[in-house]
Amino acid sequence: MKRAATLSLFVHFTLLTFLFSVPAAFTAQAADLKIIHIDGGKLVGKVVESPGNIGVSFATVAVLVSRDSTLSTGGVTDENGVFAIPDVKPGKYIIRVTNMGYQTKFVPNINVATEANLLDLGAIVVLPEAQKLNEVIVKGEKTMIVDDIDKKIVNIGKDMLATSNNVSDLLEKVPAVSLDENGNPQVRGKGNVVVLIDGKPSNLYGSDLPTILQSFPANLIERIDVMTTPSAKYEGEGASGVIDIITKKTKIRGTNGGLRASLGNRNSHSASGNLSYRVGKVGLNASLSGQTRNMFWKRELSRDNFISETTTRLDQSGTGENKSKNAFGRIGMNYDINDKNSVEVGMNYSLYGNRNLSNMLNETSLPNGVISERFDRISRSTGDGNNLNFNFDYRKKFSDKDHQLNFTANYSLGNSDGESYYDQESVIDSLVRHQQNFRNNNRKSLYLNSDYTWPITKKATLEVGIRSRFNTNDNTNSFYNLDRELGNYVFDPNISNIFGYKDATYTGFMTFSQKTDLWGMRFGMRLTDYNQNINQISINRDFKVHFLTIVPSLALTRKLGESSQLKLNYSRRVQRPEADWLNPYTDVSDPRNIQSGNPNLRPEFTHKAEMGYSNYETSGGWGPSLFMDYSNNAITRVRTINEAGVSLTQFDNVGREMAYGLETDFSQSIGDILKINGSGRVFRSEVVSQIAQIDNRTWSYSGNVNAFVTLPADFRASAYLNYEGPRAIAQGTRDGVFIANMGIRKDLLEKKATISFNVQDIFLSRAYKSHLNTATYSQNSLWQQTNRQINLTFQYRFGKISASGDDA
Known part of the structure; x- marks a missing residue:
C-alpha cells in the first residue's frame, strides 16, 4: 500500500x-x-459610521453603471474601513455601500475620466439601522430546491435545522430520501447509496454510516445534493445514486458560533457547539458534539420449512435494547495566501460505544402443533470504536473565477472492538449453550484527489481529474464454546475467522459542459481501475480480484423560461462488493438464522435514465420526472434453508432488477404562514432470477411531505409524514412503512435563540415487515422500534459578523 x-x-x-x-x-x-x-482608474476612499466617523470594517463597496445600475466591479473595506478598487473603466457610476446593521448608502455622479489614474472619494458616511444588530442576523433563505443539470440541491433552511439534531434527521426531510430500519440512507426507497461529505467518501469519518450521520450536528450543514443519475465526476459506485452532504464554509469575519442542547426521553440526549473565527486571511473553525441514545425494539419471525421430510415451523419472538454513545469533534484552519490561492487543513475525531441486550424465544413445532424444540437465547454485547481523519485542501483560482484547480488529501485510521456473550437455555440438554465472541477491526484509508476546471469559453467548460484511494481492513472474529465438563471456554475454529482485506482504486474522469441561452449539455466519462486483495487468513486462502470499469454519463437541458426547464439524464453505475459482503465469516449470533459473506461476488452494473421537468422559484415549484433503473446482475441478499430449518443469508448476484415509474418533488410557500415541501412517486419494481427461481413484480407508491406553519407569538410548528409503499425484493415482498413526526419551536432573545419540542414516530408505526416465499420455505418477519423519541432542544447563536450567510 x-x-x-x-x-x-x-x-x-x-x-x-x-x-x-x-x-x-x-x-x-x-x-x-x-x-x-486600456488603463483603468483606481477608486479609493473610506467608509465611516455616523456619529463618530469610526471606520466600518468589511463593508461591501459596489460600483454600479449609472445608466442601468448593473454591477461593474467592487471591493471590500479592510479592518479600518479603507477600500481601493483598481481598474475601473472610464464612465459614469453610482457607488453602493452595504453592510449588516447599516443602512444602504448610495453615492451618485461618480465620473471616471479617461485620463484619470486615481480618484479619491474621501469619507463615505453610513448610518446604523434604527436598532443596530451586532449579533448574528439570519437573512432571507434561499430557494429550498434548486434543479441543477445533473442533481437536485436542497438548501437547509432554519425550519429544517430547528427540528433536526443531526444529519440523520435532516436526510428524512429531503425529497426522495429516506432511512431504512438500520439508519442507512435510501433513494427512492432503495439502498446502495454512496454518501459523500464535502465530496469525499463518508467512511473517511468512520466505518459505520448510521453512527456517522447521527453524530454529525445538523447546524454544520449548508445543503444536501441528491444525484439520482450522477455525472461521471462523482463516484461510480452506488446503484441508487449519490448523496453529497455539504458543510458550511461561509467566510465570516469576526467570531460566530452556536450552542445546542437536547433532552430526550429514555436517556436519549445530545449537545453540540461550534465556533468560527476569521480575521484578515486566516479563518479558524471548531465543533464538538456528543450524543446518547437508548432504543428498544421487538422482532418476530415465523417460517415454514418444506425441505425436510416433515414440514416444521419455526417461531421466534423477542425484544432488545440498544444503548449507544458517540462523540464527534472537528477543527480546521483556512488561509487565503492571496486572491488566487488558499489552503485548508483540518482534523476530525469520532468516538462511539454500543451496549446491546436481547432475549429471543425460539420454538420449532410439528404439523400437529407439538413443540419439538424450545430454547431462550439471551445475548449481551458491547462495541467500542474510534476514527481519526486528517485532511488537506488546496485551491488555485485563475483570472476567471470558474477557472480553478483543487487538490485534496485525506488520511483516516480507525479501530473497533467488541465482545458478545450468548446464553442459550432449554429443557433439552443438547440445546443448552454458552458462547463468547471477541471481535477486533483495524482500518486505514488514504484518499487523493486532483480536479481541474477550465472555462474554455464563457459557455463551455472542461473538467478533468484523477483520484486514488487505498483501504486496508483487518478483521478478527474469535468464537468460544463452553465445555461444561471442563468448565472453561474452548476456541471454535469452525465459526472463527481472521480476515484481511485491501483495495486500491485509480480513477480518471472528464466532463465537458456546453451552455447556450436555451440548451445545456454535460457529457462525462469515468475510467476506474479497481484492485481487491482478499485474504482469509484462517484457512490460508488468498486471492486477488481486478475490475476495469467505464462509467459514462450524459445530461441535456432545455430552458423553457427564467426558472423552468426540461432535462434528460443517463448514467451507468457500478456497485462493487464491500469488504463485509465478501468476508466469509459466519455470524451465528442467531443460530436459526446465520449470515455469511460471499467472496465470489461480482460487481453490479446499473443503467439509470431520467427525463424530467422542473420549475422552482423563491415561492416554490415542482419537478416531475420519469425514471428507470435496470441491472442484470444485481447484488442482493438471498436466503436459503437446510433440512434442519436453519437459514443462511448471503449477498449474491441474483439476476435482473428493474424499477421504473413517475416521481415528483415540490415546494411551496403560502404567504408567510405556510411552507410545504415533499416528494411522491408511483413505480413498478421487479426482481427476476431464473437460477435463484425468483420472479417478483409489483406496483408501488411512496411519498413524504414536510409542512412548516408560522403561528402567533413567534411560534412555528412542523409536521413530517413519510410512506414507503410495498415493493418487490429478492424472494418476496416488503410491506409499506409509515412514519410521522412533529415539532414546535419558538424564537427567543431577539431571535438569537430557539427552543423546540419534537416527537418522532408519533404512532409507533415504523414497522418493517417482509414476506418471503420459495419452493423450500415460506417466511413472515417483523422488526420494529418500540419507543417514540421525544426531544426538547435549546439552541443559542452568538457572534459578530460582517458577511452574509444563513446560520440558523
Whole structure:
C-alpha cells in the first residue's frame, strides 16, 4: 500500500505541475496577441459610521453603471474601513455601500475620466439601522430546491435545522430520501447509496454510516445534493445514486458560533457547539458534539420449512435494547495566501460505544402443533470504536473565477472492538449453550484527489481529474464454546475467522459542459481501475480480484423560461462488493438464522435514465420526472434453508432488477404562514432470477411531505409524514412503512435563540415487515422500534459578523 500510495501521490503532483503550466502558457500566448490595453482608474476612499466617523470594517463597496445600475466591479473595506478598487473603466457610476446593521448608502455622479489614474472619494458616511444588530442576523433563505443539470440541491433552511439534531434527521426531510430500519440512507426507497461529505467518501469519518450521520450536528450543514443519475465526476459506485452532504464554509469575519442542547426521553440526549473565527486571511473553525441514545425494539419471525421430510415451523419472538454513545469533534484552519490561492487543513475525531441486550424465544413445532424444540437465547454485547481523519485542501483560482484547480488529501485510521456473550437455555440438554465472541477491526484509508476546471469559453467548460484511494481492513472474529465438563471456554475454529482485506482504486474522469441561452449539455466519462486483495487468513486462502470499469454519463437541458426547464439524464453505475459482503465469516449470533459473506461476488452494473421537468422559484415549484433503473446482475441478499430449518443469508448476484415509474418533488410557500415541501412517486419494481427461481413484480407508491406553519407569538410548528409503499425484493415482498413526526419551536432573545419540542414516530408505526416465499420455505418477519423519541432542544447563536450567510 505504501509503495502504491507514494506512486499515486507522485502522479497527482505531476498533474498539478502540468496544470499550473497550462494557464501560464495561455497567459503568455495572450500577451503575445495583445494589441490594445486600456488603463483603468483606481477608486479609493473610506467608509465611516455616523456619529463618530469610526471606520466600518468589511463593508461591501459596489460600483454600479449609472445608466442601468448593473454591477461593474467592487471591493471590500479592510479592518479600518479603507477600500481601493483598481481598474475601473472610464464612465459614469453610482457607488453602493452595504453592510449588516447599516443602512444602504448610495453615492451618485461618480465620473471616471479617461485620463484619470486615481480618484479619491474621501469619507463615505453610513448610518446604523434604527436598532443596530451586532449579533448574528439570519437573512432571507434561499430557494429550498434548486434543479441543477445533473442533481437536485436542497438548501437547509432554519425550519429544517430547528427540528433536526443531526444529519440523520435532516436526510428524512429531503425529497426522495429516506432511512431504512438500520439508519442507512435510501433513494427512492432503495439502498446502495454512496454518501459523500464535502465530496469525499463518508467512511473517511468512520466505518459505520448510521453512527456517522447521527453524530454529525445538523447546524454544520449548508445543503444536501441528491444525484439520482450522477455525472461521471462523482463516484461510480452506488446503484441508487449519490448523496453529497455539504458543510458550511461561509467566510465570516469576526467570531460566530452556536450552542445546542437536547433532552430526550429514555436517556436519549445530545449537545453540540461550534465556533468560527476569521480575521484578515486566516479563518479558524471548531465543533464538538456528543450524543446518547437508548432504543428498544421487538422482532418476530415465523417460517415454514418444506425441505425436510416433515414440514416444521419455526417461531421466534423477542425484544432488545440498544444503548449507544458517540462523540464527534472537528477543527480546521483556512488561509487565503492571496486572491488566487488558499489552503485548508483540518482534523476530525469520532468516538462511539454500543451496549446491546436481547432475549429471543425460539420454538420449532410439528404439523400437529407439538413443540419439538424450545430454547431462550439471551445475548449481551458491547462495541467500542474510534476514527481519526486528517485532511488537506488546496485551491488555485485563475483570472476567471470558474477557472480553478483543487487538490485534496485525506488520511483516516480507525479501530473497533467488541465482545458478545450468548446464553442459550432449554429443557433439552443438547440445546443448552454458552458462547463468547471477541471481535477486533483495524482500518486505514488514504484518499487523493486532483480536479481541474477550465472555462474554455464563457459557455463551455472542461473538467478533468484523477483520484486514488487505498483501504486496508483487518478483521478478527474469535468464537468460544463452553465445555461444561471442563468448565472453561474452548476456541471454535469452525465459526472463527481472521480476515484481511485491501483495495486500491485509480480513477480518471472528464466532463465537458456546453451552455447556450436555451440548451445545456454535460457529457462525462469515468475510467476506474479497481484492485481487491482478499485474504482469509484462517484457512490460508488468498486471492486477488481486478475490475476495469467505464462509467459514462450524459445530461441535456432545455430552458423553457427564467426558472423552468426540461432535462434528460443517463448514467451507468457500478456497485462493487464491500469488504463485509465478501468476508466469509459466519455470524451465528442467531443460530436459526446465520449470515455469511460471499467472496465470489461480482460487481453490479446499473443503467439509470431520467427525463424530467422542473420549475422552482423563491415561492416554490415542482419537478416531475420519469425514471428507470435496470441491472442484470444485481447484488442482493438471498436466503436459503437446510433440512434442519436453519437459514443462511448471503449477498449474491441474483439476476435482473428493474424499477421504473413517475416521481415528483415540490415546494411551496403560502404567504408567510405556510411552507410545504415533499416528494411522491408511483413505480413498478421487479426482481427476476431464473437460477435463484425468483420472479417478483409489483406496483408501488411512496411519498413524504414536510409542512412548516408560522403561528402567533413567534411560534412555528412542523409536521413530517413519510410512506414507503410495498415493493418487490429478492424472494418476496416488503410491506409499506409509515412514519410521522412533529415539532414546535419558538424564537427567543431577539431571535438569537430557539427552543423546540419534537416527537418522532408519533404512532409507533415504523414497522418493517417482509414476506418471503420459495419452493423450500415460506417466511413472515417483523422488526420494529418500540419507543417514540421525544426531544426538547435549546439552541443559542452568538457572534459578530460582517458577511452574509444563513446560520440558523
